[in-house]
Amino acid sequence: MKSAGESRSKVGAALVYSVALYASFLATGCQEKPDTEIIRVYAAASLSDAVREIGSRFEADTGYSVEYNFAGSNTLAQQIVSASRADVFFSADSEWMAYVEDRGKIASETRQNVIANRLVAIGRRQPGGSSTGKFDWCALRNAHVCIGDPESVPVGKYAKAWLEEIECGEASAWAAVSDRLIPSSDARTTLAQTLSLSDAIGIVYYSDYVSARDEVELLDESAVVVARYEGALTRTGLEKLAAGKFFVFAQSDVAGDILRRYGFETVSGN
Amino acid sequence: MPTIYETIFSTLLWAALSIAVVAIPGVGVAYALARKEFAGKHVLSTLTTLPLVLPPTAVGYLLLRLFADNGWLGKERIGFDLGVLFSWKAVVVACSVMSFPIFVRAARVAFEEVNPRLESVARTLGAGPWRVFVSVTLPLATRGLVAATLLGFARALGEFGATIVLAGNIPGRTQTLSSALFSAQQGGNDDRANQLLIVALLVGFATVYTTERLARKRLNGEGGQS
Structure with a gap:
C-alpha cells in the first residue's frame, strides 16, 4: 500500500511535467x-x-x-x-x-x-457498377431524398429552388419528392445520411461530392452556380x-x- | 499547424485546468446543497444545473456577450483587456461553466452518502465545523469526489458548443479535439475526422471506465482498501 503523500508527490510531478511540456510546445x-x-x-x-x-x-x-x-x-x-x-x-x-x-x-x-459552388445529386456507389443514361427526376424511385432543411439551411433552400424549376408534367420535381424528404442541418450531414441509406439520393454541393468521391456516385448536376x-x-x-x-x-x-x-x-x- | 498529439495534449490540459477551477467552488456549493438549509437553496440548485439543460451554444453566446469588448467584463467597461476572448483562457472558462453542474451534482451525492452521525460524533468530541469537514466529511466522500472530478473532466474534454463560440476554433491556439473534429468533418477531410474520432473514443472510454470503477468500489464498501 502506498502512502497518500507518495501518490500526491507523484501527481505533483506529473503536473509539473505537463506544464513544462506545454510551455515547450507553446515556445516551439x-x-x-x-x-x-x-x-x-x-x-x-x-x-x-x-x-x-x-x-x-x-x-x-x-x-x-x-x-x-x-x-x-x-x-x-x-x-x-x-x-x-x-x-x-x-x-x-x-x-x-x-x-x-x-x-x-x-x-x-x-x-x-x-x-461559388454548384448543387449536385448524389447516391451511394453501388457495388454492381454505376447507372448509365440521363438522370430522370420525374421517374425517381428512391425511398428517401436527403437535403438541407429547405426552410432554414442555404443548401436546402437552393435544392428546393433547383427542383422547383424541373417540370414533371403538371407539377414540379419538388412536388414529386416532397413526401420523401429527410431535411438536415447542413450539407455534410446530408452527405453522411445519404451514405447511410441504401435507397437514398442526396442533394449537396459539388465540393461535398469531391470529398467523398470514392463512395458516392454523381447522378445529376445543377446548371446554376449557387452558394x-x-x-x-x-x-x-x-x-x-x-x-x-x-x-x-x-x-x-x-x-x-x-x-x-x-x-x-x-x-x-x- | 499543430499535430494531432499537440491537439490531444492541449485538450487534456485545458480540461484538467477547467476541473481545477471548478473543484473548490464546486465542493463548496455541493456541500452547502447536501448539508445546509438556507433561503434560496432551490434557486441555487436550479441555477447550478442550468448550463446542463441550455443549448451549449446559448451558454457560449451569453459568455461571449459577457466578455465582449463592450460587455460587462469587456475592456471598454472595466478599462483593461482580460485577454480571455479567443485565447486558451476562453476554452477554460467555457469548459468550466459547462462542467460545473455535472461536478456539483455528483459531489452533492458524495456528501449526502456520508453518514451525518459520524459528523455529529466528531462534533460532540469537540471538533469545530472546519475540522469536522476536513477530517471526517471530506475523507469519507473522497471516492465520490474523485468520480465527480472525472465526470466533470470528461464533460470538459468533449465540450464543443460553448467553447467554439467563446474561444473560437483557432488551430494551435484554441482548437480542441472536438473543434478539430468539427473542422475536419465540415471541411470534408474524412481521414482526419476518423483519426480524431478514434482518439476521442479512447480518451472518453478511459475516463468513463475509471469513473465506473471508482463508483463500483464505493458501492461495494471497499473504501478502506486501495
Whole structure:
C-alpha cells in the first residue's frame, strides 16, 4: 500500500511535467511575430481545408503568418461583432456578412463574392457498377431524398429552388419528392445520411461530392452556380498591409487552382 | 499547424485546468446543497444545473456577450483587456461553466452518502465545523469526489458548443479535439475526422471506465482498501 503523500508527490510531478511540456510546445509551436505580420482569417468551417492550404501557400510566398478560426458563419459573425479580432472574414452566407457590415465591423468596399459552388445529386456507389443514361427526376424511385432543411439551411433552400424549376408534367420535381424528404442541418450531414441509406439520393454541393468521391456516385448536376461565399476585410484588416495582400492572394489564380481542387468554383468578373 | 498529439495534449490540459477551477467552488456549493438549509437553496440548485439543460451554444453566446469588448467584463467597461476572448483562457472558462453542474451534482451525492452521525460524533468530541469537514466529511466522500472530478473532466474534454463560440476554433491556439473534429468533418477531410474520432473514443472510454470503477468500489464498501 502506498502512502497518500507518495501518490500526491507523484501527481505533483506529473503536473509539473505537463506544464513544462506545454510551455515547450507553446515556445516551439508559435514563433511570436509582431501583430502586423499575423493575419487572422475567420472562415466558414466548410472552407477549412481549402483556406488552410491557401494560407500555407501564402505564408511560404511572403513570410507572413496566417491564423485561422473556423466555425459556422453565424458564430464567426457574432464573434467579429463582439470583439474586433479578425482581419479577413469568409462567410458562407450573405445574410451573416450583412449582419457584420450593418454593425460597422467590415470595410464595405472590400465585400465581394469570392467562391461559388454548384448543387449536385448524389447516391451511394453501388457495388454492381454505376447507372448509365440521363438522370430522370420525374421517374425517381428512391425511398428517401436527403437535403438541407429547405426552410432554414442555404443548401436546402437552393435544392428546393433547383427542383422547383424541373417540370414533371403538371407539377414540379419538388412536388414529386416532397413526401420523401429527410431535411438536415447542413450539407455534410446530408452527405453522411445519404451514405447511410441504401435507397437514398442526396442533394449537396459539388465540393461535398469531391470529398467523398470514392463512395458516392454523381447522378445529376445543377446548371446554376449557387452558394456564393462572400469575403471582406474587417476594419482592422483594412489597416493591415499583410491582410490586404492575403485577401488579394485568396482571389488569385494560384488560390483558384487550390479551390477548384476541393470542388469549389471561383467567381469571375470581380 | 499543430499535430494531432499537440491537439490531444492541449485538450487534456485545458480540461484538467477547467476541473481545477471548478473543484473548490464546486465542493463548496455541493456541500452547502447536501448539508445546509438556507433561503434560496432551490434557486441555487436550479441555477447550478442550468448550463446542463441550455443549448451549449446559448451558454457560449451569453459568455461571449459577457466578455465582449463592450460587455460587462469587456475592456471598454472595466478599462483593461482580460485577454480571455479567443485565447486558451476562453476554452477554460467555457469548459468550466459547462462542467460545473455535472461536478456539483455528483459531489452533492458524495456528501449526502456520508453518514451525518459520524459528523455529529466528531462534533460532540469537540471538533469545530472546519475540522469536522476536513477530517471526517471530506475523507469519507473522497471516492465520490474523485468520480465527480472525472465526470466533470470528461464533460470538459468533449465540450464543443460553448467553447467554439467563446474561444473560437483557432488551430494551435484554441482548437480542441472536438473543434478539430468539427473542422475536419465540415471541411470534408474524412481521414482526419476518423483519426480524431478514434482518439476521442479512447480518451472518453478511459475516463468513463475509471469513473465506473471508482463508483463500483464505493458501492461495494471497499473504501478502506486501495
